[in-house]
Amino acid sequence: MNKLQFDAAGRLRHFLTIEGLGRDLLVRIMDTAQSFTSVSAQQVKKVPLLRGKTIVNLFFENSTRTRTTFELAAKRLSADVLNLNIATSATAKGESLLDTIRNLEAMHVDMFVVRHAESGAAHFIAQHVAPHISVINGGDGRHAHPTQAMLDMFTIRRHKGDFSPLKVAIVGDILHSRVARSEIWALNTLGVAEVRGVGPRTLIPAEAESLGIKVFHDLDEGLADVDVVIMLRLQRERMSGAFLPSEHEYFARFGLTPERLAHAKPDAIVMHPGPINRGVEIDSRVADGPNSVILQQVTFGIAVRMAILSMAMRSGGGPTEEELQ
């Protein structure tokens, strides 16, 4: 499936998953993002890279934050942007996913940013779009959220520089988390020393170690000496689904408080893909504290998405995958 992401010349065409992408490509995405960070500080916050291109934000699942940052990223690259919340329109009338795509294709768009509740949806769309169209995975089911992972990597690099000595703990609902799966790929590809997954057994997937993590069921042990703590959002439905007894007990065992954070290195950074549940997975003293980089993640998200959009559209003139090997 990894070949699907590259065109015949080996250039990035779709961005569906971190799996199968080389370290050099990930570094190039971050380098490109770095070059875009200054755009937001300019008086005219635009570059003309994607002028004349049409990008469709195709959201089959609601998301304000991700959609907004993709929209801003596209607009700062001078693309025309169309936002479609399909959850409440075509497919609700019985139209198939493929028909929805075909109809939009007929409007001569250039790129789809897809958010869907089911794993593999972005792959399915990428397999069926016309050859000139790129597909960016904006989050599919539990599978992947690769742009979120890249903005997290960018944030880590800004604070820590070298990835190789880092120990990173991902805490919470790894079972249902597309963010965690993409982060684990990215962190391991970038060569960190150790990736840990921390959570109760009900929220750790089968054969989790095969993903490339060390599993902990105790937060204090999982946080010991880590450089980066990534907290995952806990969906409230997990209580009714018999994954957890109560928010209260979850917070008592896995909520990130200053006392628990003290097990990590003093300069550890705390991250969260948002939106955060204060008092459920994270204490406000940590969320707003000196170690938190949560708002920076949001800021960097725009530059990173600009990098990915432009590279997938080849306007960035990135090297071929072959050249990167």
Next chain:
Amino acid sequence: MTGRHILIKGGRVVDPANGVDALMSVCLVDGKVAGLGSPPDGFAPDLEIDATGRIVCPGFIDLSARLREPGQEQKATIASETRAAAAAGITTLCCPPDTSPVVDTPAVVQLLQERAESAGMARVLPVGALTRGLAGKELSEMSALKQAGCLAVGNAGAPLANLLVMRRSLEYAASYGLLVVIRPEDASLKNNGCAHEGAVGTRLGLPGIPASAETVAVAQALALIEQVGGPVHFAQLSTRRAVAMIAQARAEGLPVTADVAAHYTDLTEAAVDGFNANTHVSPPLRSEADREGLRQGLASGTLQAICSDHQPHDVDAKQDAFPSTVPGIAALETLLPLTLSLVRSGVLGLPEAIARLTIGPARALEINSGHLSPGATADLCIFDPDKEWQVNDSNWLSQGLNTPYWGETLRGRVTHTLRAGRLVYQGN
């Protein structure tokens, strides 16, 4: 001698039920097997089939093949699928009751039989519904279904409301000598999953179905069978552990049999990678250890039968994100090649492999079929075990194109199928 005389000569005749494996002729008279070996004096065939270099064996008996008729003729029809079955060497097949309407009245049984007879290809044995409408709550009119021609009843993978319903189903079916077919799966543990709960499903973020969804259901059924009796046939097992449980139950004398669908002996969860919707099946393709356990189950005879678990779909059924696609593989025509690959990989000898397609399923159904004894109905299959063919439009007869083997080259091809002495398929 009177009637139509057919001589099949030059082939390697493999009839596992009678311990036959030799180069010899087969004589058919008037739709029956007249004898194996040299033709008797005065045998003047109306038709001679040269089977040199080929295997001659009883016609295959497939314990599970969906024909989609009535109710889903856009996917397939009895005519289209029994024709594909004949091309696959299958002379008898059992169709599960999950048609629309469900096979829970004699009228639907008769409709299936009449359409199958008029198609004139493979013989169709309808499995009746265990519960009314397959809803899992009230017993179907099993006595009437039996009178209409059902040999077995089952719930086609639909869950039963509770274990009390299962207990009473087993008791009631036993009153009429009906075999109960159980596709063991606990619906609550399945929990809307769509892939094996293992490394691949975890990596792809596909909601998982644990092996325990099957083993828990097998354990519950075995506990009831131990108390109230059987016979029971466990259909389409997917886990190593379930095979071990069936082996133990059989060793203890419980009246249970079991089968596996051919693709579970060939593919593992690895095939799901890339979100290939044609590998979306229920139960899911499982781990390497499970596949090995299923193969060993066939080798030991714990699994008496290999079925196709044929589930043809229209194209739209597989055109969506993986979890939203409809599970099932169109599998009639890959049944023989996949079974023969078990021979090539040393899991089964050729006679054992043929037994799993003939006398094994016949004994599970308790029907007098699947053998070439003198006087038996002349259901036969002749195949070239080494013939390579590509799965593509020019070779494929099923209306369902949903196979993960599309475009692949497989080995083993049927050249002739005879049902009751009538040539219903001839290839090259």
